[in-house]
Amino acid sequence: MNKLYSLARKAKTSSFYLWLLNLVLLRAIPFNKPHRLKISAISDTEISVTAFNKRYNQNHIKGIHACLLATLCEYVSGLSLTMHLPANEYRIILKTIQMTYHYQAKLDVSVKFKLDREEIEKAILVPLKTEDAVFREFTVDAYDTASNHICTGLINWQIKAWKNAKLKIS
Numbered sequence: 784m785n786k787l788y789s790l791a792r793k794a795k796t797s798s799f800y801l802w803l804l805n806l807v808l809l810r811a812i813p814f815n816k817p818h819r820l821k822i823s824a825i826s827d828t829e830i831s832v833t834a835f836n837k838r839y840n841q842n843h844i845k846g847i848h849a850c851l852l853a854t855l856c857e858y859v860s861g862l863s864l865t866m867h868l869p870a871n872e873y874r875i876i877l878k879t880i881q882m883t884y885h886y887q888a889k890l891d892v893s894v895k896f897k898l899d900r901e902e903i904e905k906a907i908l909v910p911l912k913t914e915d916a917v918f919r920e921f922t923v924d925a926y927d928t929a930s931n932h933i934c935t936g937l938i939n940w941q942i943k944a945w946k947n948a949k950l951k952i953s
Contacts, residue, residue: 787811791866794825801825808862818851820858828899830866832859834892847888847933853880856923856936859896864940867903873911874948878918879939888934890927907942916943 790807793800801822809816818840824831834840834847834855842848857880864875898921910917923936 788866788869791825794822795827815854815858818854820855822862823893825866829895829897830859830863831893831895832862836889836891844887845889847892849882849884849934852884852888852892852925852934853882853936855892855894855925856880856882856934857938859894860898860921860923860936860938861940863896863898864942867898867900868907868942872945874941874943874945876941876943877938878941879937881937881939882934883936884934886927886931886933888925888927890929890931892925892927892933894923894925896921896923911942911944915947916941918942 787807790800790804794804801824804825805822808822809819818834819837821833821835822830823833832855834851836847840847840851857877861875861877868875906919907917918939918941920937920939923938925933925936927933
């Protein structure tokens with residue numbers, strides 16, 4: 784995971800490393816590979832990800848599939864958490880996802896998700912000092928290239944220190 788942090792840090796200022804980060808994430812998260820989600824911008828506080836309206840992402844009426852839109856919202860918020868919380872110290876698991884669809888996605892769709900270090904500290908790290916797990920819900924809005932509000936995702940994550948995780952080995 785340290786390599787991912789290093790790559791993400793370099794991707795903030797280099798188009799080559801942004802391309803490389805996208806390539807690595809396609810391989811690291813095979814579920815998302817067929818959808819070809821693309822990080823279009825990354826900074827210390829914000830990540831932008833795009834889903835393209837290509838045949839492989841379409842539903843039966845040639846719009847972007849609703850499940851892909853849900854994946855897009857989950858992906859950007861989870862990636863942002865992963866960039867702020869070291870994977871060797873914290874376990875991040877999707878608890879619930881709730882989607883509200885506003886407009887049919889006939890164009891490419893992008894999401895911008897903002898999460899700063901202060902919010903991580905106040906809402907997650909401080910409570911984890913006294914609790915086994917923290918549940919944090921994030922709102923993620925997706926817009927198409929014509930600025931139509933496509934959907935809103937409410938993504939609820941469980942964050943837990945690995946030392947508090949109960950692992951069942953079969």
